[in-house]
Amino acid sequence: MVEKKLRSPETLKQWNATRKKIEEFLVNQFQLKNIELAAIEYSFAVKFYNYLTIEREKALGEAAAKKQVKNLKEILTFAETSTWVAKNPIIKFKCGGGETDIPPLEYFEVEAIWNKKINIQRLAEVRDAFIFQCFTGFAFQVADIEKSVVTPGAIALKLTNLSLFTTRDMNYKKNEEYFIIANPGIRHPGCACPG
Numbered sequence: 001m002v003e004k005k006l007r008s009p010e011t012l013k014q015w016n017a018t019r020k021k022i023e024e025f026l027v028n029q030f031q032l033k034n035i036e037l038a039a040i041e042y043s044f045a046v047k048f049y050n051y052l053t054i055e056r057e058k059a060l061g062e063a064a065a066k067k068q069v070k071n072l073k074e075i076l077t078f079a080e081t082s083t084w085v086a087k088n089p090i091i092k093f094k095c096g097g098g099e100t101d102i103p104p105l106e107y108f109e110v111e112a113i114w115n116k117k118i119n120i121q122r123l124a125e126v127r128d129a130f131i132f133q134c135f136t137g138f139a140f141q142v143a144d145i146e147k148s149v150v151t152p153g154a155i156a157l158k159l160t161n162l163s164l165f166t167t168r169d170m171n172y173k174k175n176e177e178y179f180i181i182a183n184p185g186i187r188h189p190g191c192a193c194p195g
Contacts, residue, residue, distance in 0.1 A: 018071040025051050037085045040076065045069050045090035070095035110134050 025048050026032045052065035060068070073095065076088040105113075114131045118124040 015071065018068055021052065021068050022048070022072060024056075028055070037076070037079050040085075041089050042093065045072065045093040048072065049093075066095045069093060105134070 023033065026035055029047060029051060049065050049069050052060045052068055053062060069090070073088065073090050073093060076085065076090060079085045080088045110131065113127060116127065118127055
């Protein structure tokens with residue numbers, strides 16, 4: 001399928017990695033090089049997952065191990081549709097990553113990002129936008145921004161024509177005006193503000 005460009009070489013590489021991990025598991029747990037498909041039970045998936053995350057010398061993370069079990073589940077589903085087995089015995093094994101709770105950054109982490117010297121202009125602008133969002137809570141995609149100087153070093157931003165302007169805690173209505181007073185430590189080269 002790779003030769004016919006129906007699958008990428010990377011996909012083949014991933015399936016070969018899964019095959020090697022299954023072979024490694026069979027040798028380690030059952031001292032077998034292969035196993036009859038009909039001999040596989042639900043507990044096989046649990047044991048395979050535990051082997052990958054706990055017992056293996058180079059243990060995998062939870063998401064990577066679940067991906068391997070998901071690939072095994074896909075193989076067994078193919079075996080079921082090909083009538084090689086009556087039913088996929090591990091179909092009920094949950095392979096989803098679930099909700100990951102992403103902890104917010106501590107102030108010193110945000111400050112480290114803020115002070116990081118970045119020589120690539122577009123990456124520096126992404127960093128600046130991220131820092132702006134951290135300190136204001138504002139996240140927007142498209143807006144018309146009018147700048148005016150309030151005091152030396154402080155800028156008032158008038159935001160209008162918002163297409164997306166929400167934060168986790170606050171919602172802003174589209175096409176309304178919002179004002180932000182900012183005292184940026186970093187001047188953008190395109191900024192017409194004095195100082």
